[in-house]
Amino acid sequence: MAVSPGGKSSEAVAAGGAAPSGAGAPAARRHSRLTVLSGPSGVGKSTVAAELRRRHPDIWISVSVTTRKPRPGEVDGREYRFVDEREFDRLVTSGELLEWAEFAGNKYGTPREPVRRRIGQGLPTLLEIDLAGARQVRKSMEDAVLVFLAPPSWEELVRRLTGRGTESAEVIERRLDVAREELAAAGEFDHTLVNTSVEEVCRQMVTLINSYQ
Ligand code: 5GP
Numbered sequence: 001m002a003v004s005p006g007g008k009s010s011e012a013v014a015a016g017g018a019a020p021s022g023a024g025a026p027a028a029r030r031h032s033r034l035t036v037l038s039g040p041s042g043v044g045k046s047t048v049a050a051e052l053r054r055r056h057p058d059i060w061i062s063v064s065v066t067t068r069k070p071r072p073g074e075v076d077g078r079e080y081r082f083v084d085e086r087e088f089d090r091l092v093t094s095g096e097l098l099e100w101a102e103f104a105g106n107k108y109g110t111p112r113e114p115v116r117r118r119i120g121q122g123l124p125t126l127l128e129i130d131l132a133g134a135r136q137v138r139k140s141m142e143d144a145v146l147v148f149l150a151p152p153s154w155e156e157l158v159r160r161l162t163g164r165g166t167e168s169a170e171v172i173e174r175r176l177d178v179a180r181e182e183l184a185a186a187g188e189f190d191h192t193l194v195n196t197s198v199e200e201v202c203r204q205m206v207t208l209i210n211s212y213q
Pocket residue numbers: 039040041042045046064065068099100101103108109110128129130131132133134
C-alpha cells in the first residue's frame with residue numbers, strides 16, 4: 001500500500017508537543033485529532049456520515065476518490081470523487097492519498113492534502129472508510145481516533161446488505177465475506193458504537209469528536 005508518512009511526522013510532532021505548563025505559553029493553535037469511522041459495509045457508515053454532514057457542517061468529512069461507478073442519486077464531488085483506474089493509480093503513485101484500499105473490486109482512497117490542512121487548522125475532521133483503510137491510518141497517524149460502527153446483530157447486517165437492491169448477488173456475497181472479517185476487528189478500535197439509530201450514533205459521534213478536539 002502506498003502510505004507515505006509525509007503528512008504524519010509533521011502532524012505528530014505538532015500535535016504531540018505538549019504546551020509548556022507555565023504561563024505565557026505560545027498561543028499556537030493545536031492540531032485536531034483525526035476521527036475515523038469504520039465498520040462493515042452495510043452497517044450504515046455512509047448514512048451516519050450523511051446525517052452528520054447535514055446536522056453538523058462544522059465537522060468536515062473527507063470526500064474519497066473511488067473507481068466505483070456512481071449509484072443513482074450520488075453526485076460527483078459530494079459522496080465521492082469518481083475517477084477511472086488510470087487517475088486513481090496516478091494519485092497512488094504520486095503519494096496524494098493518505099490511505100487507499102480495494103473493496104469488492106473497486107478502489108477507494110482518501111486525498112491526503114485536504115485532511116492535513118483541516119487537522120492543521122485544528123478543525124474537526126472525519127474519515128468514513130473501510131477497515132483496511134482504518135488500519136493504514138492507525139499506522140501513519142498514531143493519534144487518530146478510530147471508531148467502529150457495529151450492527152445491532154449479524155442478521156440485521158445481512159438484511160441491510162441484501163436489502164439495498166443496488167448490488168448483484170455476487171457482490172453481496174463478497175461484501176458479506178468482508179463483513180465477517182471486519183466484525184472480528186472491533187477490538188482494534190478505540191471505540192465501538194452500535195448502530196441502533198442514526199440519530200443516536202450521530203450524537204455519540206459528536207460527543208466523541210468534541211472530546212478529542
Ligand atoms: P460503497 O461502495 O458502499 O460506497 O463503499 C464501500 C466501502 O468503501 C465502505 O466500507 C466505505 O466505508 C469504504 N470507503 C469509502 N471511501 C473510502 C476510502 O477513501 N478509503 C477506504 N479505505 N475505504 C473507503
